[in-house]
Amino acid sequence: MVRTRSSRPLRVALLGCGVVGSQVARLMLTQADDLAARVGAPVELAGVAVRRPDRARETVPPELVTTDAAGLVASGDIDVVVELIGGIEPARTLIDSAFAHGASVVTANKALLAQDGPARYAEAERHGADLYFEAAVAGAIPLLRPLRESLAGDRVNRVLGIVNGTTNFILDRMESTGAGYGEALAEASALGYAEADPTADVEGFDAAAKAAILAGIAFHSRVSLDEVHREGITEITASDIASARAMGRTVKLLAICERSQDGRSVTARVHPAMIPLSHPLASVREAYNAVFVEADSAGQLMFYGPGAGGAPTASAVLGDLVAACRNKLNGGRGPGESAYARLPVRPMGEVVTRYHISLDVMDKPGVLAQCATVFADHGVSIDTVRQSGKDGEAELVVVTHRAPDAALSATVEALRGLDTVHGVASIMYVEGE
Template sequence: MRTLKVALLGCGVVGTEVARIMTTHAADLAARIGAPVELAGVAVRRANRPRPGIPDHLVTTDAAELVKRGDIDVVVEVIGGIEPARSLILSAFDHGASVVSANKALLAEDGAALHGAAAKAGVDLYYEAAVAGAIPLIRPLRESLAGDKVNRVLGIVNGTTNFILDKMDSTGAGYSEALEEATALGYAEADPTADVEGFDAAAKAAILAGIAFHTRVTAEDVFREGITEVTAADIASAKAMNSVVKLLAICERSASADGTESVTARVHPAMIPLTHPLANVRGAYNAVFVEADAAGQLMFYGPGAGGAPTASAVLGDLVAVCRNKLGDATGPGESAYAQLTVNPMDDVVTRYHVSLDVADKAGVLAQVATVFAEHGVSIDTVRQQGREGDASLVVVTHRATDAALSATVSELRTLDNVRGVASIMRVEGE
């Protein structure tokens, strides 16, 4: 029985855990796969760092040569970023190796080309670890629900932002204070931009939408809004509505009046009611709802990041790919047969929470309500609180398009009696 050889690209937090599990669980992995699996090389940027448990002779700084070796069966890519990851993966395909990747940014940008290259080479491309860490999500969408019609994917897919918003809600901390704590605890990177501005979640939303709706969706197709503008006042307003604020990834299928289907994908902060299960997802955890015709509503919950959880997903893919290698087969590839139109954010229909600073005098509320009506945005509730000549006016709307709400807000900003638009937040999960 031949030994399957694995090349590991990257030996950071995740890569180190992958190598450790491959070593300590070698016998179990061999039993599950049906053949021994050997770590044949580890590509790193700096070779002189101590790497306990990894023999020095396996470490190399020449990743390009490692993936070209003709004896490598599977390449595990956990270096992240676009380049050199893309070139290394394509080279691995050219030399007959399947690839297991955790690279959400690359898959969201260039997934179609990577799938095409893998199919041409007759090898696998698996990437369970690219979305939601240890939570099994990609494989259920690609395989378990392959016979069903998925209509919506809704969830929390970034642990850093969930930790920050949870701290703001539970302790009353401001955004900066909560971010500082997240950084101190290791939940946020030194440069947290990818997380707090929504880039990380948008890449994951693109991957999920593409698989769920059998349509090519890239990160550029995903509307993105981060949490940096969320204030303590927004958190307090949410509490007043028996809600919490979460950064949500929402991918939806919709149909026009003539039955033509299309999809939308978006990432933004939103208020959700305390009765919704996502409201109780605390700390750095992730949770995703999948809504399908036959299966109904499914919820996936667990740790969405970290070395060990992400390595768990990587090893799950490794076992599947190695089994395919032994059987001279490949698993599911890209499914983009539907080719549905990806609609812009303007077409999205949802509810809104709009907070205005206005002059505290008679007729202002009627003036504001008229602007909403003129743009076809129906008001559900209004709450007004006066303070020394000014007032805070909070309007919660019924469902309306994003374009209609944007036009309403633009006109409100021109009114003399509106001092400013303090915040706009979508309301979801009802």
């Protein structure tokens, strides 16, 4: 028989019973004795709020299912609310109601936290409740807790990683099979990695929300979603992948959060980038996620694992649930918002980075010199140049040294205006060195 410190069960309301929610319910019911031993009291699933009650749910007893999420949260006897609905509303209203009625909250809602996280922190603080959200970034990978707690005594300077499994799967397929973007997306959809509407993933919105959360925690500053520079992968071509391979690189969608060298500001961005095949992130395949954290004392740390899926994400939710329940039982609280540094977020134009630029140009003497002059006029130094062509047409590929993004963008616009340049075939960031 499991001995616990309290016989009063801690009651949990589960909002949403989809891919992740159904796994959370299953684990709570099948591992009830283990959860009780870890928490110090029984943990009871008090109710599961859903939109479609007639849908078959093997993991949830029918008597626990309700369509009245607001009533379940406001019942007055709920200790922890697990919000897995997603989106802004009604999730925001339900979370605030949970706080007002004395419950702590565990959520995986990256969109709400990135858009309106400070207000949720404030509500939790006002009512003496906890707000946990490990599952909002990188699925099962323990990442936010190390940033919030394990590295609380260190200074984090950079967070760089692959935080969206769908886009990593697509780019991996383009790299390994030579497929075009459309073919790779179709395969991701067929395997269930991509949603029916994949916009949030392939246009970088999902990764940008995660970058906002990561930057805020890492740099103890508020970083909103609209301050994160965002580019997706929809314009990536098989030619881009081949060009990267020729340079000993691969293409990944990266979330990059950095502290400036003087320590007075931060940047957060999401975009495709070419990285060396020798970089550990280059070997992250399929729908896996991996994140590098660079800190003053700890040095480089890497977190790797499945970034999505019902069971892996449920694992992160259960970890938060145990922490929230322990705090309820012992009268303590977990970490709240840490935004004391108040570092401003610099615009993308001030980020110092590198470009890989592919130009379609006339194949005649003087074109390379003309293009090089444009780079020089904008203060951008060229690292390497590769030119090939025939019958009066040529491809000119230029990789730059590091320069402000604004200067690089201005260079590209000036190149577009040259009579000898027929078009800019592609522009991609170069990272990982």
